[in-house]
Amino acid sequence: MLAEIITIGDEILIGQIVDTNSAFIAKQLNKIGVSVYQITSVQDDREHILKSFREAEENANIIIITGGLGPTKDDITKKTIAEYFNDTLVRDDAVTENVKRIWSHFVNTIPSQVNLDQALVPSKAEVLMNYQGSAPGMWLEKNGKIFISLPGVPYEMKELIEDAVIPKLVKRFKFPYIQHETVLTYGLGESALAERIEAWENHLPSYIKLAYLPSLGRVRLRLSGKSMDKHLIQIEIKHQIELLLPQIEDIFVGFERDESIEAVIGKELIALGKTVATAESCTGGKLAESMTAIAGASQYFKGSVVSYATQAKIEVLKIDPKLISKFSVVSQEVAEAMASSALKLFDTDYAIATTGNAGPTKGDADADVGTVFIAIATRDEVFSERFSFGNHRHQVINRATTKGFEMLQKEILKK
Numbered sequence: 001m002l003a004e005i006i007t008i009g010d011e012i013l014i015g016q017i018v019d020t021n022s023a024f025i026a027k028q029l030n031k032i033g034v035s036v037y038q039i040t041s042v043q044d045d046r047e048h049i050l051k052s053f054r055e056a057e058e059n060a061n062i063i064i065i066t067g068g069l070g071p072t073k074d075d076i077t078k079k080t081i082a083e084y085f086n087d088t089l090v091r092d093d094a095v096t097e098n099v100k101r102i103w104s105h106f107v108n109t110i111p112s113q114v115n116l117d118q119a120l121v122p123s124k125a126e127v128l129m130n131y132q133g134s135a136p137g138m139w140l141e142k143n144g145k146i147f148i149s150l151p152g153v154p155y156e157m158k159e160l161i162e163d164a165v166i167p168k169l170v171k172r173f174k175f176p177y178i179q180h181e182t183v184l185t186y187g188l189g190e191s192a193l194a195e196r197i198e199a200w201e202n203h204l205p206s207y208i209k210l211a212y213l214p215s216l217g218r219v220r221l222r223l224s225g226k227s228m229d230k231h232l233i234q235i236e237i238k239h240q241i242e243l244l245l246p247q248i249e250d251i252f253v254g255f256e257r258d259e260s261i262e263a264v265i266g267k268e269l270i271a272l273g274k275t276v277a278t279a280e281s282c283t284g285g286k287l288a289e290s291m292t293a294i295a296g297a298s299q300y301f302k303g304s305v306v307s308y309a310t311q312a313k314i315e316v317l318k319i320d321p322k323l324i325s326k327f328s329v330v331s332q333e334v335a336e337a338m339a340s341s342a343l344k345l346f347d348t349d350y351a352i353a354t355t356g357n358a359g360p361t362k363g364d365a366d367a368d369v370g371t372v373f374i375a376i377a378t379r380d381e382v383f384s385e386r387f388s389f390g391n392h393r394h395q396v397i398n399r400a401t402t403k404g405f406e407m408l409q410k411e412i413l414k415k
Contacts, residue, residue, distance in 0.1 A: 033175030067152030279342035339377035
């Protein structure tokens with residue numbers, strides 16, 4: 001069973017917003033055994049939309065459309081869907097009442113006619129009630145193909161996918177079982193890793209595929225199995241991982257399971273009852289931002305000092321000016337002093353510190369652009385590593401952040 005996702009809106013095509021809807025929909029479809037054949041973004045243009053519908057009908061069994069369902073004149077998806085299905089728009093009383101309810105509770109005014117016209121839907125459509133907004137979802141069928149139109153507002157779309165679309169698809173069809181297992185490795189490049197595990201990869205069964213996903217000093221190995229036999233996939237993927245792990249023991253740090261490394265670290269800290277803090281210079285708070293983006297981070301993340309300027313390191317973190325003068329602000333000694341200070345300041349079990357030169361100029365230090373020192377402090381020791389992350393500012397910051405999490409996780413896994 002194949003699906004195609006079509007996102008409608010000029011705002012996507014001009015880069016004004018990032019299309020996160022497609023990623024969410026694809027992931028939810030994959031969980032029930034539906035493979036996404038293609039993701040397409042189109043303009044708010046009648047001919048372009050109709051063309052995408054025709055092509056999608058040739059490609060896939062399930063076509064999911066998001067966007068273009070608002071009340072303004074540039075939102076033309078509903079009218080174009082009606083045209084494609086040779087249909088007319090009719091007023092749905094339940095949607096009308098839903099619009100009035102939303103305006104009564106959240107807007108505190110009487111909805112205008114343009115808002116009430118959100119209740120106009122193709123007569124052939126089954127309405128998927130959107131209790132979070134005024135634009136309903138719509139389910140239509142043509143030539144054995146299913147078209148599902150959803151609002152583009154992410155939280156409205158997500159609720160409809162989870163509460164209406166996925167349950168309806170599961171009830172309607174029998175899908176194959178799909179399982180992904182992602183192994184996280186650090187410190188070895190993609191080509192070297194591929195060479196190391198070549199023999200193992202060559203003996204994978206045909207129903208299990210391996211993908212290499214490299215990024216910023218890490219390589220994720222994703223095993224994907226697909227079959228109508230759920231038990232077969234579960235047993236075989238488990239077996240293949242057992243064969244793989246001894247070959248990558250020195251670079252293996254865990255399993256992703258749809259989670260970022262900072263989320264994995266958070267769970268590990270909670271399980272151990274431990275806490276962490278950060279002292280950041282060149283990363284400018286990105287470590288702290290990434291950790292606090294995880295729900296429940298307050299259980300293990302105690303705080304951060306973004307000591308971007310040299311004076312802040314001296315005044316806030318109490319780094320000895322003589323240490324900075326002797327070794328430079330970008331140095332192993334200063335990184336370790338920052339980590340130790342953050343550990344003491346926040347009374348934590350772990351602390352990460354970063355100091356470096358992200359560029360484009362050398363700033364307060366003489367270190368080459370791209371030079372970064374990352375330190376980890378625990379209640380027993382403090383250590384650091386020196387890195388050279390290139391000469392692109394954002395790349396340096398992102399790589400330093402990733403490497404900091406890598407070092408922290410390796411330290412946590414020792415416990």
